[in-house]
Amino acid sequence: MASRLSHYMDLTEQETSVLEELEKSPTEINKGDILFSEGDETSELFIVQKGWLASSTMLMVGERQTLQLHFPGSMVGSASIAFNRAMATVEAVSEVRLCRFPRTSLGDLFGDQPRLSALFYSVAMLEQVDLCDRLKALGRTQGKARLANLLLSIFAQLRVIQGDDLNELKMPLRQTDMADAIGLTPVYVNRVLSELADDRLIERVGKTIRILDEDRLEQIGEFENRFKEIDTSWFPEAPST
Amino acid sequence: MASRLSHYMDLTEQETSVLEELEKSPTEINKGDILFSEGDETSELFIVQKGWLASSTMLMVGERQTLQLHFPGSMVGSASIAFNRAMATVEAVSEVRLCRFPRTSLGDLFGDQPRLSALFYSVAMLEQVDLCDRLKALGRTQGKARLANLLLSIFAQLRVIQGDDLNELKMPLRQTDMADAIGLTPVYVNRVLSELADDRLIERVGKTIRILDEDRLEQIGEFENRFKEIDTSWFPEAPST
DNA sequence: CGAACCTTTGAAGTGACTCAATGCGTGTGG
C-alpha cells in the first residue's frame, strides 16, 4: 500500500514505516476463497498486496450485486468500519496475498499520523467518487456503456500500480462476475462483449481483453479517470520528529 | 452538525467547540439555488443546518443521476476533496441554511482532533455504505423496490435528527427528482408511487407522503437502516484537554 | 476421457421507456 499511496503523496520515512508496520506477515488465499461474509462480526482490516478481490452483497431473491473491486495497494474492510458487522462479502477473484491488522491500528494511525489520516480520508473519498461513477452508470446508461465503463475503470486502477502503458489484461472475472458488477445478466454481458468486439473497440482472445480504441470507449462509457492524482494541498503538516 | 454527531459519540467540550467553530456565520440559500457545479474549482466545504440538498451529475445526453441527498447535520463537498474540482453539482432542494469553511480547516482538524478525525472517517464510511445500498437497488431491483428503498432511506436519515416517531413528510422532491435518484423516468415513478399507494404501503395527500406499512416496505425495498449508530470502539483517545 | 463449469446463441416475454395528451394547482397580473 505504501507504494500505491506514495503515488499520490511523498511519504516521510516515518510514515512509510508506519504503513509497513501494517503490512507485515502477509498471508495468501486462493481464488474463490471468502475473506469474510456479509453480517460477520469482524474487526479486522486488510491490505491487498497481490491479486483482486470483489466485495458484493446478496439480495433476498438470491441475486448478487458487486459493489467494489479491490486491487493491490488498497484497503479492504474499511466500508464496514462504522459498524460492528461486515456490510459486504469479500471474495478473492484470483490468487491473493494480503495482510490483516486490527481496527485499533487504524485508530492509532488517526492518533499519531495526521497527514496519513488525511490521505486515508482522501482515498476513501476517491472510492466514494468511484462508487458515484458506477451509480451513474447503473442508473442512467445501458449495457454497452456500463461494460465499457467497467473495463476502463479496471484498467485505470491497474495502471496506478502497473504503469500507464497497460492496455491488455488477462481477465480473472467471469462474465457472471461482470454481470454482477454492472447489474446485468451474464447472457446479456456476453452479447455486449461481442458487440464491443464487433465494433473493434476491444479484442478478446480467450480470457485476455485488449483495449483497441480507448478514446471511443471512454466516450461510449462516459468514463473519466479519477485515479490519477489526489489533491493534498489542504493536508496538515507531517509530524516533525 | 455537532448535534447530529453527538448522536453517534459523546463529544468533549473541546470537540464540540471545534465543530461549532466550523458552523459560525450561516448563510441561507433558496430552493433551486446551485451551491456549486460539477467541474467548478472549489476548495470549500459546507455543513447543512437546515433543509435538503441533492448532489447530482449530468450525462452527455443530458440525463441526470442524483448521487446523494444531504440532510441537516451532514457535510457537503467532501466527496470532491480528493480533487481540485467539484465532482458533482449540488443544488438546494428546499430553503437551506448552511455554513461554509475552507478545506484547510478540515486539515487542521485532522492535525488536532484524532477522535473527530476518526468520526469523520466513520461518517464517510456510513455514506459509502449508503451509496452501496443504492447501487444494489439500481443494479438488482426494479421500480417498486427502488422507490420503497429511497423513501425509507430518506425517513431513516431524517429520524436521526428529527426523532424516531417521524412517519409523515412533506416531500420537497418532485417526481422528476425522485426519478433521477433511482434511475427511472418521471412517468414511471408516478406509476410506481400510485402502485405503492394502491397497495396501502404509503399514503399520499398533496405533497405529503405517509408511511403506512413500514415492515412490508422494508421487505419490498430490501432496506436496512444504517443510520442508527456507529461503532466507535476502535477510535483513539480524545486529547486530554 | 469425462464431468463440471463457462461461454455462446436463439427465441419469446416483460419492465421500463418514449411520445403525447390531459388534468391539476399555484401564483401572477389585469
Place this chain on the structure above:
DNA sequence: CCACACGCATTGAGTCACTTCAAAGGTTCG
C-alpha cells in the same frame, strides 16, 4: 377576484432493452 400561464402530475398506447428459458459449444481439470 377572475383568468391565464406555467410547472408538475397523471394516464394511455406503442416500443425497445434487457430478461428468461433452453440448448449447444468450449475449456479446464482430475
